[in-house]
Each structure stands twice: as structure tokens, then as C-alpha cells.
Amino acid sequence: MSWPTYALDELGVVSRGRSRHRPRDAQHLYGGPFPFVQTGDVKAAPLYLTSYSQTYSEAGLAQSKLWPAGTLCITIAANIAETCILGIDACFPDSIIGFVADPGKADTTFIKYQFDAVMREKMKRVSQGVAQDNLSQEKLLSFRFPVPDLLTQQRIAGILSAYDDLIENNRRRIGLLEQAARLLSREWFVHLRFPGHETAKIVDGLPEGWERMPASEAMHINPRTTWKASESKLITMVPMGALSTSGMNCDPSLFERREQPAGVKFMNGDTLFARITPCLENGKTSYVNFLQEGEVACGSTEFVVFRERRISRFMAYLLAREEGFRKNAISSMVGSSGRQRVQPSCFDKYLVPVPPKPVVEDFDRVVEPMFREIEHIDKSIGKLTRARDLLLPRLMDGRIPV
Known part of the structure; x- marks a missing residue:
């Protein structure tokens, strides 16, 4: 099955991130309420990006731009053609390109999966540099994307995103389990509120036997x-x-x-x-x-x-x-x-x-099931990821009809 091909700017609005102030690390630009997404954040993100490592102040925002949630982020330096969809309004630098789909022509999630399945490796091959890999906006727009009709795009995106939604739900479960284990550890061994602490004799600031x-x-x-x-x-x-x-x-x-x-x-x-x-x-x-x-x-x-x-x-x-x-x-x-x-x-x-060995054993009895459940969920994520990755190229080139 052959689909017509389009340049990215024929499917929506393409614009480069903005960080005009020099030097870029000027302290007054950072620490405010505006999310500032960088290439590492994009690479680490699941389908939708909601976590970030830096924020802009009002001054930072003034020399940048706030892109709306739903924007597809595409990295063009260091990490080439890594993508995610903004789950929040956010700023990003000129090492990231933003794509806002024309809702009558393209589905943003489908375009993201096209990068994952086909375009990323092609773009990496033409962007290798001596010091650092780099993909210009001009090079990015020279690539043609095979794109079916909008309904087919939405169906394919729906199938693949169902896997990503399950993967993300499982990651959240792991996060909650690990948070519970950390809080329990802090309660027992930092605040010393372990079972039976009320009657424990304190010697030199520690329960007796510790x-x-x-x-x-x-x-x-x-x-x-x-x-x-x-x-x-x-x-x-x-x-x-x-x-x-x-x-x-x-x-x-x-x-x-x-x-x-x-x-x-x-x-x-x-x-x-x-x-x-x-x-x-x-x-x-x-x-x-x-x-x-x-x-x-x-x-x-x-x-x-x-x-x-x-x-x-x-x-x-x-x-x-x-x-x-x-x-x-x-x-x-x-x-x-x-x-x-x-x-x-x-x-x-x-x-x-x-603590004494009995307290260590008591603690392990409580947290070991949490660690084992995290291991089990992580294996489930692996199976879901492999299933999605098996489907991805076959859906994106039309071998599996939808």
C-alpha cells in the first residue's frame, strides 16, 4: 500500500524553539513558573511530556515563547529526531522544533509515530557532525512523510497510543509503589517511628539495640x-x-x-x-x-x-x-x-x-512485596513495549490495514 507523501510544513505549522538571550545560562532567566523543556526532557518523555528539569522566569519567557499543549516537539541537536507531545504549555530552545498539526490534514500522534517508525533513523543519517549531531529546520522540511487520509491516521494512532497509555499507567503504578517504600524507609530509619517505637528505650539518641x-x-x-x-x-x-x-x-x-x-x-x-x-x-x-x-x-x-x-x-x-x-x-x-x-x-x-536484625527482617517483610510488584509491572511494560514496537512499522507502512 502506497500513501501520498508530504513535507512537514504541508501538514501544519513548523517553528523553531526560541531562546534569544545571551548568555543562555543567565541566572535571572530561570526559576519561575513557566516550564522550559530541553532535548533531554524530550528524549526521556513518554508519549506526552509533563515532566521537565528547568523553568523560566518572566524574563525567560519574554525572550522565548510558550507553545501550547498538543505541540509535537522534535529535537534537532544532540538527540536527533526524538519526539514527544507536550502535555502542558511549555517553552523550549532552538534545539527543538515545534509542530502544530492542521486538524484537517494531520493527526499529531500519528506524525509522532511516523518519526518513531521511519523518519528518526533517516534523519540521524544526514545529521552526523564532527563535534555534535545537528539537524537544521531546512533539512527537516526536506523529508517527505507518507501520510494516509485523516481517518486512517487517527485509527493507527489510536491503536498505538492504547499501548502507550497502558505503559504509562504501569509506570505511574511503579512510581506510587516506590514512593510508598521510600516513605516507609524514612519513617522507620530517619524519624525512628518503627513498630514498637513508643515503648523503645532511647540510648544516646537511638532506640536501645540500634x-x-x-x-x-x-x-x-x-x-x-x-x-x-x-x-x-x-x-x-x-x-x-x-x-x-x-x-x-x-x-x-x-x-x-x-x-x-x-x-x-x-x-x-x-x-x-x-x-x-x-x-x-x-x-x-x-x-x-x-x-x-x-x-x-x-x-x-x-x-x-x-x-x-x-x-x-x-x-x-x-x-x-x-x-x-x-x-x-x-x-x-x-x-x-x-x-x-x-x-x-x-x-x-x-x-x-x-537496627537489630529482627527490625531489619520486619522491614524487609513489608517492602519486599513492593519491590517484587515493581519488578512484575516492569516486565509487563517490557512485553507491552515489544508488542507496540512490533506493530509500529507494520501499521506505519500500511502492511496491517485498519
Whole structure:
């Protein structure tokens, strides 16, 4: 089946993002109420973007523009042809192009899926640069999009977005479960309101039987882990990009398989903690739950690995998400601008309240079902994603009629 082709500006209004003020990092431009979306936000977004890492002030808005919800964002620098649809009104810089569909000609969601299925790889091939990949608006408008009639566009978009809606609902469930686990950890081990705290005797600021010790004694830091080549011909390698900035799960689509290990080695139950700027400040931390029993994997040299010792594996991950723990690590960073790293000694200085073993076991009994449910939901997301990605090219080139 052959569909007629159109340039993007024949299907709606195309305009480049705006950030006219120089220098761009002038402090007075930021910190206000207006969402300022950047290329990394677009790449990380699901179908609809509602989360962002920066905001503009009134001064920032004055030298930019507020695009309406429903605008398709297309990145043209660094991350080429990554797309999402604004779920909110937002500003964005000139490294992003906005597309507002003509409602009589095009469905925005369909056009977004055309980028995912066909156009992104084509655009990446013509945008490779020496220092940084770049796609000009002129190049973008030179591409022709195969587009069926509007009703067919809407039907295809409806089928694919149903998968994305399920995926996003599952992500929200994971977020709620992880938030509950973090709040529970804070309640027990920061505020010391664990079951039975009302009758506990306090000795030197802690319940009787508890100890205050360095994080480096409460858990193993970068423990020695051996990978035996005889047991497996290939080892899973986890890059920094696979770690989430907000939750415990990794993105397995970014994993690699290698003949030899590189960087740190780890197993299920370990926590991966970014030690380099800006990854740590951005929140990159993950709980390892994706390996087979007894399997050893490797990862970036910029990971610190935490393993249970006096505190459990669940407590170690939740500790790594605590604001105070992260601030302590960030404050220890040294090195040249943009390449600063956490100093291992910071874990010797950060004191952790460690409860007796029965309290640790009680806590694990409460949170382990949450961690297992998160793992189960994440696997469901993987199945939905694979099903959507299988349908995507077949729907977008007409092989599957609708």
C-alpha cells in the first residue's frame, strides 16, 4: 500500500524553539513558573511530556515563547529526531522544533509515530557532525512523510497510543509503589517511628539495640565480585544511560552483551549509584533485579556498587535515594568542571542508624512485596513495549490495514 507523501510544513505549522538571550545560562532567566523543556526532557518523555528539569522566569519567557499543549516537539541537536507531545504549555530552545498539526490534514500522534517508525533513523543519517549531531529546520522540511487520509491516521494512532497509555499507567503504578517504600524507609530509619517505637528505650539518641555506623560499614561499597568466563560466554554490560533518574528500574534495551567484563561487577540485589556529575545530581540510581539467579553483570566505571551487609538490600537502595545521603556524596565531588566524581571517603563520614536484625527482617517483610510488584509491572511494560514496537512499522507502512 502506497500513501501520498508530504513535507512537514504541508501538514501544519513548523517553528523553531526560541531562546534569544545571551548568555543562555543567565541566572535571572530561570526559576519561575513557566516550564522550559530541553532535548533531554524530550528524549526521556513518554508519549506526552509533563515532566521537565528547568523553568523560566518572566524574563525567560519574554525572550522565548510558550507553545501550547498538543505541540509535537522534535529535537534537532544532540538527540536527533526524538519526539514527544507536550502535555502542558511549555517553552523550549532552538534545539527543538515545534509542530502544530492542521486538524484537517494531520493527526499529531500519528506524525509522532511516523518519526518513531521511519523518519528518526533517516534523519540521524544526514545529521552526523564532527563535534555534535545537528539537524537544521531546512533539512527537516526536506523529508517527505507518507501520510494516509485523516481517518486512517487517527485509527493507527489510536491503536498505538492504547499501548502507550497502558505503559504509562504501569509506570505511574511503579512510581506510587516506590514512593510508598521510600516513605516507609524514612519513617522507620530517619524519624525512628518503627513498630514498637513508643515503648523503645532511647540510648544516646537511638532506640536501645540500634547502632550508628558509617555507611561503608552498614553496607559493602564496591564489593569484590568474580565473573567466570567458563560459566557464560557473554556478560551483560549496563551503561550509565540505562539507569533511571527517578526510579529503581533500568532500561534493558540499552544493555550490551560482551565477551569480557569492563568496569564494576554486580549481582541481583545490588544498587548502582552514579558517582559522576551530572548523573548523580540528576538522580541516576538503580536496583539490580534483572539478572538470572547467580548471574554476574558489569557496568560503567562511573558506578558505585552497594551490597547488603548490616542493612538489607532493600534498605541499601532506599538509603541511596535519601536526600541527605545524596547531598553528602555530591558535596564530596572533586575534579575538573563537568567531570567531578564522588570521593569514596564520603561513605566513611555518613552515619547510618542500623537496627537489630529482627527490625531489619520486619522491614524487609513489608517492602519486599513492593519491590517484587515493581519488578512484575516492569516486565509487563517490557512485553507491552515489544508488542507496540512490533506493530509500529507494520501499521506505519500500511502492511496491517485498519
